Amino acid sequence: MACAAEHRDQPSATPPPAGNPLTSKLLHFAPLSNSDRQHLDRLAAPEERFPASVDIIAEGMVPRSVFLLKEGMAMRYRNMPDGGRQIMTFLIPGDLCDMHVFLLKEMDHSIGTITPVRVAPISRESLMDLFASRPRISAALWWSSMQEEAMLRERIVSLGRRDARGRVAYLLCELLWRHRAVGLTNGEVFRLPLTQTELGDTLGLTPVHINRVLKEFRQRSLISMDRRMMSLLNVEELQALAGFNKDYLHLGGTSPEVTRYFDGLEANLKR
Structure with missing residues (x-):
C-alpha cells in the first residue's frame, strides 16, 4: 500500500486540467x-x-x-x-x-x-x-x-520600438496565450472586457488611435469582437505584425531532467 501511495503522488507526464487556475x-x-x-x-x-x-x-x-x-x-x-x-x-x-x-x-x-x-x-x-x-x-x-519580469521587458520593447499596430497585435497575442495557459480560451477566442481607454493606457496610445487600429484589424479579418469576446482570426499575421514570439512566456513545460531533479530533491527532504 505504501508503494501505491507513493506512485499516486508522482506528477504525471501529461497532467489533467486543474480546476484551480493557479495550479493550471x-x-x-x-x-x-x-x-x-x-x-x-x-x-x-x-x-x-x-x-x-x-x-x-x-x-x-x-x-x-x-x-x-x-x-x-x-x-x-x-x-x-x-x-x-x-x-x-x-x-x-x-x-x-x-x-x-x-x-x-x-x-x-x-x-x-x-x-x-x-x-x-x-x-x-x-x-x-x-x-x-x-x-x-x-x-x-x-x-x-x-x-512576469519577461512580460514587463516585452512591454518596454513594445512601447519603445513597435508602432501602434504592432503594440495592439502584441498585447492581443499575449493575452491569448496567457488565457490559454489557464484553460480560458475556446480556440482563439477569449474574454476581453477592456475599454479602448484601458488599452490606450497600457500601450501609450489615445483611445482614438486604439479605435482606428482595431477597426483596421476587423476590416482585414484579423479579429472580431462580440459581447466582450475577442476572436483572433489570423494569429500568424498578428504575431508577424508584432514580431511576437511567445517563448518569453516560458509556457513550454518542464524537461525530464527538471522532473528528475525534483524527484531527488523531495527524496532528500523526506530523509
Missing part, C-alpha cells in the same frame, strides 16, 4: 505532485470579492497579504501627477498580485479591478511555508516570477 498556471513551470495540487487548492479556498473599478490595494498602502486572482480581470497601474494613468499589466485568473509585496513597506503601485473579481488572500506565513517545504511549488513560483 504553475503546471507549465514545474511538475506538481498530487500533494502539491491539494496544498494549492487549500490555499485558494478562502475567498474575498471586489466589484469592478475599485482598488484591491492602492499605492501607499501597507500590503496585508498576497492575493490570488480566481475569477475576473484586474490591472497593475500607476496614476501620474498630470491625471494620466499607466497600466503595467493585466491580471487574469491564476495570477498573484503580487508575490513579493511582503518585501515592500508600502505599495509603489496599485492593483485595481476591471471586472468583478474573486480573490484568495494568502498570508505571509503560508507563502513562506511554500518556499520552505514545497520545492516543486517554490520552483514554479520562481518561474512564474520570471515570466
Whole structure:
C-alpha cells in the first residue's frame, strides 16, 4: 500500500486540467505532485470579492497579504501627477498580485479591478511555508516570477520600438496565450472586457488611435469582437505584425531532467 501511495503522488507526464487556475498556471513551470495540487487548492479556498473599478490595494498602502486572482480581470497601474494613468499589466485568473509585496513597506503601485473579481488572500506565513517545504511549488513560483519580469521587458520593447499596430497585435497575442495557459480560451477566442481607454493606457496610445487600429484589424479579418469576446482570426499575421514570439512566456513545460531533479530533491527532504 505504501508503494501505491507513493506512485499516486508522482506528477504525471501529461497532467489533467486543474480546476484551480493557479495550479493550471504553475503546471507549465514545474511538475506538481498530487500533494502539491491539494496544498494549492487549500490555499485558494478562502475567498474575498471586489466589484469592478475599485482598488484591491492602492499605492501607499501597507500590503496585508498576497492575493490570488480566481475569477475576473484586474490591472497593475500607476496614476501620474498630470491625471494620466499607466497600466503595467493585466491580471487574469491564476495570477498573484503580487508575490513579493511582503518585501515592500508600502505599495509603489496599485492593483485595481476591471471586472468583478474573486480573490484568495494568502498570508505571509503560508507563502513562506511554500518556499520552505514545497520545492516543486517554490520552483514554479520562481518561474512564474520570471515570466512576469519577461512580460514587463516585452512591454518596454513594445512601447519603445513597435508602432501602434504592432503594440495592439502584441498585447492581443499575449493575452491569448496567457488565457490559454489557464484553460480560458475556446480556440482563439477569449474574454476581453477592456475599454479602448484601458488599452490606450497600457500601450501609450489615445483611445482614438486604439479605435482606428482595431477597426483596421476587423476590416482585414484579423479579429472580431462580440459581447466582450475577442476572436483572433489570423494569429500568424498578428504575431508577424508584432514580431511576437511567445517563448518569453516560458509556457513550454518542464524537461525530464527538471522532473528528475525534483524527484531527488523531495527524496532528500523526506530523509
